[in-house]
Amino acid sequence: MRHLLILGAGTAGTMLANRLRRALDHDEWRVIVVDRDDDHVYQPGLLEVVFGHREPGQLVRSRSAQIADGVSVVKGEIDRVDTDARTVHLADGRHLSYDQLVIATGTSPHPEETPGMDGALWRRSVHEFYTLEGARALRDALDGFRSGRLVVHVTEMPIKCPIAPLEFALMAESELREQGLRDAVEITYVTPLSGAFTRPIASARLGHLLEERGITVEPDFVVERVDEDASALVSYDERSVPFDLLVTVPLNKGADFLARSGLGDDLNYVPVDPQTFLARGHDDVWAIGDASDIPTSKAGSVAHFSVEIFVPNFLEHIAGRRMTHSFDGHANCFIESGHGKALLIDFNYDVEPLPGKYPVPGVGPMTLLDESRMNHFSKQSFSWIYWNVLLPGRPIPLPSAMSMAGKHATEATP
Amino acid sequence: MTTTQSTTTTIGGHTVHVDQEGFLTDPDEWDPQLGEALAQQIGIALGPDHRTVIAFARADYTERGESPTLRRVSTGADVPVKTLFELFPGKPAKKIAYVAGLPKPRGCV
Numbered sequence: 001m002r003h004l005l006i007l008g009a010g011t012a013g014t015m016l017a018n019r020l021r022r023a024l025d026h027d028e029w030r031v032i033v034v035d036r037d038d039d040h041v042y043q044p045g046l047l048e049v050v051f052g053h054r055e056p057g058q059l060v061r062s063r064s065a066q067i068a069d070g071v072s073v074v075k076g077e078i079d080r081v082d083t084d085a086r087t088v089h090l091a092d093g094r095h096l097s098y099d100q101l102v103i104a105t106g107t108s109p110h111p112e113e114t115p116g117m118d119g120a121l122w123r124r125s126v127h128e129f130y131t132l133e134g135a136r137a138l139r140d141a142l143d144g145f146r147s148g149r150l151v152v153h154v155t156e157m158p159i160k161c162p163i164a165p166l167e168f169a170l171m172a173e174s175e176l177r178e179q180g181l182r183d184a185v186e187i188t189y190v191t192p193l194s195g196a197f198t199r200p201i202a203s204a205r206l207g208h209l210l211e212e213r214g215i216t217v218e219p220d221f222v223v224e225r226v227d228e229d230a231s232a233l234v235s236y237d238e239r240s241v242p243f244d245l246l247v248t249v250p251l252n253k254g255a256d257f258l259a260r261s262g263l264g265d266d267l268n269y270v271p272v273d274p275q276t277f278l279a280r281g282h283d284d285v286w287a288i289g290d291a292s293d294i295p296t297s298k299a300g301s302v303a304h305f306s307v308e309i310f311v312p313n314f315l316e317h318i319a320g321r322r323m324t325h326s327f328d329g330h331a332n333c334f335i336e337s338g339h340g341k342a343l344l345i346d347f348n349y350d351v352e353p354l355p356g357k358y359p360v361p362g363v364g365p366m367t368l369l370d371e372s373r374m375n376h377f378s379k380q381s382f383s384w385i386y387w388n389v390l391l392p393g394r395p396i397p398l399p400s401a402m403s404m405a406g407k408h409a410t411e412a413t414p
Numbered sequence: 415m416t417t418t419q420s421t422t423t424t425i426g427g428h429t430v431h432v433d434q435e436g437f438l439t440d441p442d443e444w445d446p447q448l449g450e451a452l453a454q455q456i457g458i459a460l461g462p463d464h465r466t467v468i469a470f471a472r473a474d475y476t477e478r479g480e481s482p483t484l485r486r487v488s489t490g491a492d493v494p495v496k497t498l499f500e501l502f503p504g505k506p507a508k509k510i511a512y513v514a515g516l517p518k519p520r521g522c523v
């Protein structure tokens with residue numbers, strides 16, 4: 001009996017376990033997943049908690065309940081991988097051996113990496129929304145926020161769901177306007193990038209949207225510390241951005257055990273071949289989802305498209321055949337922009353996010369890179385799709401390789 | 415689209431291929447002399463600390479095929495980020511890549 005061990009039962013680990021359990025012979029392969037707890041959080045819903053549209057409890061379901069029968073679920077903190085001995089050590093002393101190992105332990109916020117960030121102001125006037133606890137605390141802080149300087153901040157790239165802070169800024173602006181408080185609040189978007197987003201065309205469009213909403217962008221800002229006495233962000237080149245309420249995305253890092261195991265880069269992401277997800281220098285270790293270093297967005301949609309390619313490749317690989325499927329870095333994200341509208345962006349390793357219609361060229365119903373109500377409803381219904389279609393690994397009618405049909409590439413060529 | 419368009423230009427007597435923003439598109443066209451000339455273009459006079467950083471960036475690019483991030487340069491060349499901002503003011507990661515003859519850092523997605 002061979003062992004497939006999957007570390008992490010979040011979005012990627014769950015989808016993969018369910019898909020591979022169906023694809024692998026039960027007499028030949030045992031599938032085991034490890035996670036530290038049984039609380040699977042629907043992360044795209046965190047912003048809805050922040051704005052009081054959903055209760056925190058509505059985002060959480062049992063992890064093991066999302067995983068197919070026939071997959072063994074182990075609850076424990078992963079401490080170290082010994083790739084020579086093909087063994088994973090858990091913090092409580094247990095160990096698990098494997099023939100093939102998939103790392104799907106994601107990425108998480110680390111406020112302690114920025115001096116002053118998680119000090120006296122933490123969860124008082126300095127907030128984050130990448131955890132359930134943080135989203136709840138920010139919701140309460142926003143309730144009491146009636147005037148002053150709201151600063152939305154990204155510490156360092158990459159972060160998961162890179163559009164989430166933009167989305168927060170747009171939604172907060174819209175919310176404040178509805179409450180008649182907009183004039184009493186100054187909103188600044190502080191980013192280490194040279195513009196609103198990473199890719200030029202999307203950056204220009206999104207930058208324009210921020211401008212329309214009267215949100216000032218402070219670009220190329222590499223934060224050195226939070227000055228607790230002055231309540232200000234301070235950059236390495238000595239710029240200072242004062243705040244009354246700071247909403248930051250702290251440094252995102254992969255799991256610590258990857259560094260201990262010699263499997264991580266400088267931010268604990270696993271270097272992989274971006275087409276196949278096989279960890280560099282290994283033929284029995286893979287990384288999928290936010291845990292890998294592939295140069296595309298860290299997003300649930302990417303994890304989903306990745307699994308589509310991963311499964312057939314994995315089957316070829318264990319059969320000793322050459323892998324014939326190749327991932328193109330396909331990502332798509334909805335951006336809630338407030339007022340019941342949302343934008344959709346779609347891109348991959350080589351192709352910029354472009355305006356157009358998705359998934360049916362010319363028709364939609366979703367509009368790429370433009371605000372529409374249809375996009376908003378699609379984002380709303382996504383939660384149902386997440387739990388009922390994506391995680392169980394049922395087929396969904398979206399092509400995993402990105403399609404250029406329906407997009408207006410002409411606008412892209414400068 | 416992101417396919418790099420390059421044109422030729424002459425910097426400090428060297429004819430090289432550059433992209434629209436002046437980043438070299440072929441790192442092999444670089445040599446230390448050209449590095450000095452590129453630095454001059456952006457108002458930097460290279461000293462020993464600059465050269466250490468440039469050497470690291472080029473070695474790292476050879477190994478990984480990607481221009482290093484600020485964090486990577488700082489840990490890899492063992493130079494504090496603060497110092498990198500003093501050496502290459504404003505946008506250090508971009509300026510390092512520019513002077514080292516590497517592609518513009520892709521700005522993580």
Ligand SMILES: Cc1cc2nc3c(=O)[nH]c(=O)nc-3n(C[C@H](O)[C@H](O)[C@H](O)COP(=O)(O)OP(=O)(O)OC[C@H]3O[C@@H](n4cnc5c(N)ncnc54)[C@H](O)[C@@H]3O)c2cc1C
Nearest residue numbers: 008010011012036043044078105106161289290299300301
């Ligand atoms: C605010 C926010 C909004 C988002 N919005 C969107 C969106 O609209 N669309 C979209 O596509 N994506 C969105 N995302 C991103 C999406 O949620 C993630 O990209 C996706 O969940 C990644 O899946 P993953 O399996 O790689 O990681 P995760 O789902 O985070 O799973 C990692 C798992 O590993 C476990 N783990 C880690 N370390 C250990 C250890 N040492 N021992 C044991 N277990 C461990 C964790 O407990 C966790 O369950 C959003 C994210 C956030 C934070």
